[in-house]
Amino acid sequence: SIVIIGSLNMDMVVRTSRAPNAGETLFGQDFALSPGGKGANQAAAAARLGADVRMIGRVGRDTFGSELLEVMRKERIDTEHIGQSEAQTTGVASIVVDGEGENRIIVVPGANTEMGPADIAALEPVISQAEIVVMQLETDLTMCAHAAAIAHRHGIPVILNPAPARELDDDFLQHVTYLTPNETEAGILAGMDVNSVDEAGQAARILLQKGVQNVIVTLGSKGALIVNKEGCLHIPGFPVQAVDTVAAGDSFNGALAWQLTQGKALAEAARFANAVGALAVGKQGAIPSLPYLPEVEQFLLD
Ligand code: ADP
Numbered sequence: 001s002i003v004i005i006g007s008l009n010m011d012m013v014v015r016t017s018r019a020p021n022a023g024e025t026l027f028g029q030d031f032a033l034s035p036g037g038k039g040a041n042q043a044a045a046a047a048r049l050g051a052d053v054r055m056i057g058r059v060g061r062d063t064f065g066s067e068l069l070e071v072m073r074k075e076r077i078d079t080e081h082i083g084q085s086e087a088q089t090t091g092v093a094s095i096v097v098d099g100e101g102e103n104r105i106i107v108v109p110g111a112n113t114e115m116g117p118a119d120i121a122a123l124e125p126v127i128s129q130a131e132i133v134v135m136q137l138e139t140d141l142t143m144c145a146h147a148a149a150i151a152h153r154h155g156i157p158v159i160l161n162p163a164p165a166r167e168l169d170d171d172f173l174q175h176v177t178y179l180t181p182n183e184t185e186a187g188i189l190a191g192m193d194v195n196s197v198d199e200a201g202q203a204a205r206i207l208l209q210k211g212v213q214n215v216i217v218t219l220g221s222k223g224a225l226i227v228n229k230e231g232c233l234h235i236p237g238f239p240v241q242a243v244d245t246v247a248a249g250d251s252f253n254g255a256l257a258w259q260l261t262q263g264k265a266l267a268e269a270a271r272f273a274n275a276v277g278a279l280a281v282g283k284q285g286a287i288p289s290l291p292y293l294p295e296v297e298q299f300l301l302d
Contacts (some may be wrong), residue, residue, distance in 0.1 A: 001053065001129070001130060001183055002046050002053050002054070002131060002132055002257050002261060003054050003056050003127060003129075003130035003132075004042055004043045004053060004056070004134045004135075004257075005039065005055075005056040005133070005147050006038055006039015006040070006042065006057045006134070006136045006139060007057060007091055007138035008033060008035075008040040008072070008082065008090070008091060009035075009040070009068075009091040009094075010036070010064040010090055010091070011035070011093045011095055011286070012031070012095065012269075013031065014030075014031050014091065014094075014096050014150060016028035016029065016098060016147055016203055017029075019098050025214065029273075030048070034160035034285060034288075035287055036246075036286045036287070037057075037091060037112070037135060037138060037205075038081050038250055039054070039138065039162060040057075040068065040071070040181065040288060041251070041286050042134055042136065042161070043077050043254065043296060044072075044193070044290055045250055045254025045280075046134075046147045046183055046255070046257050047076050047077050048293070049255060049258045049296070050258070050293050051254075051258040054077070054078040054080070054126065054130075055078075055079060056123060056126065056143040056227075057112065058080045058084070058085050058111040058197065059084055059091070060085050060089040060090035060110060060111045064090035064092065065085075065090040065111070066225075067192045068090065078117065083111075083115070084111075088110045088111040088113075088114050089108070090111055091108065091109045091110045091112040092107070093105055093106070099145060104111075105235050107138075109138060111134070112138055112139050114140075115117035116140055116143050117146040119143065119144050119168075120150065121150070122270070124150050124282075127147065130151070130156050132157045132158070132159060132257050132261055133148075133151045133156055133157070134158075134159045134257045135147060135156045135160050136160075136163050136253075137160075137161075137162055137163060138163075138164070139163070140276075140280070141166060141168075144172070145175075148160065148176060149171075149175050152175040154232075155166065157178065158176050159177065159180060159253060159257055159260075160178070161247060161249065161253045162177050162179060162180070163182070165184065165185040165189060166284075171210050171211075175211045176212045176213070177212075178214045178215075178216060178256070178260075179212060179214070180215075180218060182217070182218045182220070182249055183217060185219045186200055186203040186204060186207070187199075187203055190202075190207055192275070194217075197234060200225050201217075204217055205226035205227060205232075208227060208228065209266065212302040213228060213283070214257070214266060215228070215269060218222065218248075220245075221237050221239070221242070222237050222240075223235050223270075224237075224270045224274060226266055226267060227300065228266075235267060235270045235271050236273050237278060238278040238299070240281060241281060241282060242281045243282055243285045244281065244289065245279040246285065246289070247290065248281050249279035250286070251252040251273075251290055252274070254276070255266050255269075255275075256269050259273065272296070275299050276290075276291055278294060279291040
């Protein structure tokens with residue numbers, strides 16, 4: 001199975017013509033609650049393609065927590081190792097979208113950051129049975145580094161989607177088999193500006209020197225760049241009408257993980273993940289925008 005260690009959030013989205021000033025109250029146009037968090041999105045992306053997914057994470061013992069668990073179960077994800085915190089609330093993202101489509105987001109991670117190294121160490125039997133482990137950085141950093149070390153010790157490949165970008169120790173990076181930053185994240189991790197495919201390649205090479213085995217930089221509509229000791233390979237994206245880029249990166253990571261467990265070569269896996277990413281940006285929302293396998297297969301034939 002694919003073991004995904006990551007965040008679950010409830011997104012609370014308010015639409016308004018403009019953001020309020022301090023002390024001001026405005027009427028907005030509409031409100032939506034939608035399940036999200038990078039971990040939950042990536043788990044759903046892989047599960048919709050047919051993967052057997054187990055998720056490790058934490059929500060609160062509250063309404064949002066129960067709702068997120070229910071959503072994960074509906075996506076056929078194993079939720080046995082999603083704990084419910086007694087002390088912390090479920091992670092939330094408070095999102096204000098103004099008339100220009102500009103977002104202002106406040107994330108309160110809550111229960112997502114509760115799991116520490118000792119909690120993940122107790123789950124070593126789950127990690128050691130995985131075909132691949134997938135992580136992002138919306139949870140506790142020390143816990144993630146510890147999980148990567150455990151997976152490495154058992155010879156299990158690790159995908160790290162370094163989002164949101166945070167400074168990472170070299171010994172964490174040495175346990176990462178596939179690092180999947182977008183261009184901004186690649187730049188932050190490598191300590192340089194990334195404004196072109198060329199610069200993405202340079203940043204990736206810096207990360208390889210820090211001990212990562214493969215770097216896959218996602219390039220939005222331009223697809224992805226694979227950089228490893230064999231060299232540098234650009235896998236072009238699929239042209240689509242982008243409606244909403246939310247969960248593009250998450251769908252790419254879920255798809256990449258599933259393809260790798262199917263024994264696909266990295267280049268082929270990245271091409272498939274580009275197709276899944278393209279389909280996800282063609283639809284509104286996070287989890288609702290994620291494609292099922294037949295849709296992807298048809299898209300690849302067209
Ligand atoms: P993030 O959402 O994390 O910033 P990207 O923008 O790089 O990541 O998108 C992730 C993947 O989604 C890309 O590698 C690509 O496969 C796909 N994708 C994103 N935007 C587009 C787009 N406009 N057209 C086609 N594919 C896209």
